Amino acid sequence: MESMTMETYLWTTLGAFLSLCIFSFLYKDNPFYKFAEHLVAGLAAGYFVIILWHNGLKPNLFDYVGDGNFYLLWLDSSHPWYMVPAFLGALMWTRFSRKWSWVSRWPMAIYIGIGVGLSIPLGMRNAVNMQLFSTMRPMAWDNFLGNGYLDPTSGFSHLLIFVGMLAALFYFFFSKEHKGVFNGVAKFGIGILMIGFGATFGFTVMARISLFIQRIQKLGEWSSISWTDGAFTAIWLIVCGSFIAVGIYEFIKYMRNRGQTKAAA
């Protein structure tokens, strides 16, 4: 185990303590959880202010106009035209005024215009056309069953992608009533969609568990470091001991309440 200074250990302990504060929400909402929640909201906002300044306004605006005069609004700088987007950006802040909030529509309109103008050709090409081209490849009839068990490159798989995609699209097509044959197609479509959603759910379970695993790993590291030094162990025992004590107290309360509810029933 690597040796750790008291300072680093205390920081790590703070992180572990705050993690335990958050986990206490699993039992019920409580002041420790609320404290940590509000703390992170402020820190994240403060962090973002700093990043927006050092990685945003400073390099993208002030480094360009910085050679100008502050009192002339940098209009005498070598890049005075950068004050135009700065002015437009400042107009966004009129949103907080009831009377002038309509002015914020101008910079927003420029942003929306640029975004929309880009998304029309690029969205059409990359989200629609590319997908259609890939589905409309020639069918591999000579390799219809593929090699071995469930081959994704087989002709059958390709056919299923083609038919499944059309059926799933048809499920969202409401201009034609889903009756008779169309009902069958729509049902096949929803079946395909459900398989897709099931796969997503399977992945989601893995994703969520992973988040908890990482916390266990970090708390585990902190706990194992805590046994390398007597002072560390004492701090660890105080932090964990208090959480365990509160846990036991709440558990006894819960069981007692349950007993009373049962007796009343």
Place this chain on the structure above:
Amino acid sequence: MNLFNRLMFLDRRWIFLLLALVCIITYVIPFEIPVTKTNEVRAIYNYIEALKPGDIIHLGVDYDPSSLAELHPMTYAIAEHAFRKNMKVIFTALSQNGPGMVDQAIRDLTDSMKLDRTYNGVFYKGREIKNGEDYAFLGYKPYPALVIYGMGQNYRIPFPSDYYGTPLDSIPIMKKVKNYDQVKCVVGIIAGNVADMWIVYGQGRYNFKLALGMTGVMGADYYPYLNTGQIFGIMGGLLGAAQYEDLADNQGPAKDGMRVQVFAHILIMIFIVLANIGFFMAKGSLMGKEVR
């Protein structure tokens, strides 16, 4: 109330407790499980493995601490793989707290790169990786779609200087780089819809090699793009990260976490089966009551 009805009305905190216990116990007991490799991850590893020393890759670190459990291992594994092979890495961060993630990763990688290591039977002597020579960290800009689009024309449009305030033209590895044409590939490690933006506004416009590492939640949604060739590989969630670690022979937190993952999954499957048994039996008994 019979057993099945009880199953239906179980206090969810018992489920929480069981899950926590299974995860903690499997974490405490050290054992290894094999990780099978999929073609989607192998494609990324093989591509990077085949690159030459001095080649530049772009690593887009587009996630916040909320997703670091799944994505940090990918960043570490890929960056270390590249550094050990003497490649150069350009980091960008297009999510709000992303710069902090890169900053932490660079500090940790600087430490681990100082150690001598043997990966896949090849000995790599420890060395110090230097800012500007081995990597460049360009920092953060808002509106990822427009940043990705802008970098395709010139990295200097969105990023006149790097995270630390150094102009891009003063950074040795950036002197050779104008846009995506000079990088061998972009690997986006992403939580959220920035993945779509890399595909639509980046690869779709400038036609570079793009691979995505993403959270498990997104994992299944990007197979259409893999099939069209818009991306050449997918690493989905902790499993994807564990596969990359295993391929690079660099065991990290992802591979270590997979044993916990397996047992947590088994428990959740038991929950699902039990709940379904309870549902059908309780439904039967309720229907019986209605008939009576």
Place this chain on the structure above:
Amino acid sequence: MKRQLPLALVFSFSLLMIIQYFIPHDISLYVNEFLLKWIYIIGIFAMALGIWSLVRVSMAKIKTKKEDWQYSIVTLVSLFLMILFGFDFFRHFFSAEGLKNQMFVHFFDYILIPIQASMFSLLAFFIASAAYRAFRAHSIVATLLLVSALIVMLRFNPYLGPVGAYMEKTASWLLNVPNLAAKRAIVIGIGLGSVATALKVMLGIERSYLGKD
């Protein structure tokens, strides 16, 4: 000025971007560069709105002594502290020294990361509970969803013996064929929807972004 100018701006800027996309001439690249540089600056000002909004809400909560107002003080103090460290105790505004400030880095590493990561890790418990309560095979489509999820969840389980290899192949096929068909339909649907909406915005048919009056 209130409605016509924004509509004209949206139309002209979107048209400009479409033209520059199809005509990658030097002039259009220059215009593109110019516009992008502008838009990043506007974007940064817009992003800062969110932070100011948080400050306003917190201040209002403290002023009116709404329920749990004390926690808003925690938010404001932590926000201020992070700014203080980020500017290296207000010593460095125009150099990135603050980003290397020890307290700034420690607050991120040891407070922000653990809390955010733990907060999201709670979802592990909620998904277990959701799987227990809502994952029922009460119809054919629900069964399909359930079976597909179980196959994907079992694909990396090393304790299945000879079934394991088949499970893995089945999962790979499932992801690369039926899942792909479903997700492709969704991608095309979303793609067409977003292009149609973009066209409506460009032509001024969709104006909800302007708000009322």
